[in-house]
Amino acid sequence: xxxxxxxxxxxxxxxxGMALAFLGLTHIVGPRVRDKVKLAPYExxxxxxxxxxxxxxxxYFIVGLIFVIFDIEIVFLYPWAVVFKDxxxxxxxxxxxxxxxxxVLVFGFVYVWRKGVFEWE
Numbered sequence: 001x002x003x004x005x006x007x008x009x010x011x012x013x014x015x016x017g018m019a020l021a022f023l024g025l026t027h028i029v030g031p032r033v034r035d036k037v038k039l040a041p042y043e044x045x046x047x048x049x050x051x052x053x054x055x056x057x058x059x060y061f062i063v064g065l066i067f068v069i070f071d072i073e074i075v076f077l078y079p080w081a082v083v084f085k086d087x088x089x090x091x092x093x094x095x096x097x098x099x100x101x102x103x104v105l106v107f108g109f110v111y112v113w114r115k116g117v118f119e120w121e
Contacts, residue, residue, distance in 0.1 A: 070108075070109065080094070
């Protein structure tokens with residue numbers, strides 16, 4: 001059974017080897033010009049006016065965290081949908097179990113919304 005994965009391993013080793021070879025080749029062959037203009041910060045043809053690391057609001061991270069939490073919870077719907085057809089004939093418990101899960105999810109979303117997490121100032 002493991003012999004079926006040998007071609008995948010070979011392609012992985014080949015891709016990693018080529019990537020390392022190209023990276024090494026650029027350091028060996030590429031020119032090294034270090035002057036004031038080359039080392040200056042530059043973005044899209046505009047000289048930077050603000051600090052390079054602007055401070056982000058904590059709300060940005062909270063919204064990101066909430067997105068990840070709800071995204072992971074939604075991922076639980078896929079396995080349930082796959083086995084739903086097989087188990088619904090035996091018992092309706094699987095349906096009520098998912099409805100309870102979705103109710104908790106909606107309750108959490110409404111709670112976060114009412115707390116004002118999604119409002120930007």
